Amino acid sequence: MTVSKLSTAPDRGKSPRRATLGSRIGLPAAVIGLLLFTLFPVYWMVSTALDPKASLRGSDVLPSGISFEHFEFVFDKGNFGTYLLNSAIVGLATIVAAALLSLFAAIAVARFKFRFRTSVLIMILIVQMVPLEALVIPLFIQMRDYDMLNSLLGLSIVYIALSLPFAIWTLRGFVATVPKEVEEAAYIDGASWPRMFWSVLLPLVAPGLVATSIFAFITAWNEFVFAYTFMKGSDKYTAAVGIYQFFGENSTAWGPVMASSTLVTVPVMIFFVIVHRKLGSGLAAGAVKG
Incomplete structure (x- = not known):
């Protein structure tokens, strides 16, 4: 009985560390992913409005340039x-x-x-x-x-x-x-x-x-x-x-x-x-x- 308790004790000590490490990595990653998912449409809208070649942009992430001609x-x-x-x-x-x-x-x-x-x-x-x-x-x-x-x-x-x-x-x-x-x-x-x-x-x-x-x-x-x-x-x-x-x-x-x-x-x-x-x-x- 003593041996079994000693053998299982290290596993019990590691689980909180794993949970803490996972929460430290998982929560910021989830927040960053949510922010990217939420803010990307706003970025696409503003960048396309400033892109002088917006009709030819396609799926390019970055605009071809910056211009206010569309606002004018x-x-x-x-x-x-x-x-x-x-x-x-x-x-x-x-x-x-x-x-x-x-x-x-x-x-x-x-x-x-x-x-x-x-x-x-x-x-x-x-x-x-x-x-x-x-x-x-x-x-x-x-x-x-x-x-x-x-x-x-x-x-x-x-x-x-x-x-x-x-x-x-x-x-x-x-x-x-x-x-x-x-x-x-x-x-x-x-x-x-x-x-x-x-x-x-x-x-x-x-x-x-x-x-x-x-x-x-x-x-x-x-x-x-x-x-x-x-x-x-x-x-x-x-x-x-x-x-x-x-x-x-x-x-x-x-x-x-x-x-x-x-x-x-x-x-x-x-x-x-x-x-x-x-x-x-x-x-x-x-x-x-x-």
Whole structure:
């Protein structure tokens, strides 16, 4: 028995070392592989946009050179500056309106008890599950009846409606985490409801408001189907639709396509970098109910 214990003791001592060595090598390798898999499409997009011979690049990893002629082309010939401005207008309107409406709706369903409250929450979930493609024709007919086709205002209203279900459901969790005693203490100190909302409730749910605003902005900035269907004039196209003009029937101008795609991606990346800390804390806070 003693011999067998002594013979097996070294094997037990080696296994943790092997596991530690494997984790030291395997984890960094997995992270590097994931980063390469994630960042390579971004590299390919930017390098192709800067490649003066983008249409002849093929599968070459490195571009033939660096030039900004494709960016100049999309602004001069492709009118892409107008498309970016249209997307910015629609995105800003969507963020402001969706944030305000979803916040007040979330307060209503989280704080007040009224008839059909549960039914309203279930309807919000059902609307969120409906595929966007199924809403194109009904919304098109509705916008046509209201004479709001080919209008940035009409498109903004559609994006606001698409953003509200997710925003209301998410903000409801943030409002529910705020103890009612905090609001009652403000009332005892003599604060009115608007004063309590501005000084107490709004700062506490601000991270959730940032998270839902990012979702609303990305929805409005990257959406293609509704913008392409509702807009008749090319001067009202958004940036996502503006990229489509560089795709021909028999050929594709890959340089302008990648240049315009880079221009569409950069604002989203900048916006995300600015608010990513509040986004992370907001999503974590919304997942816990106090």
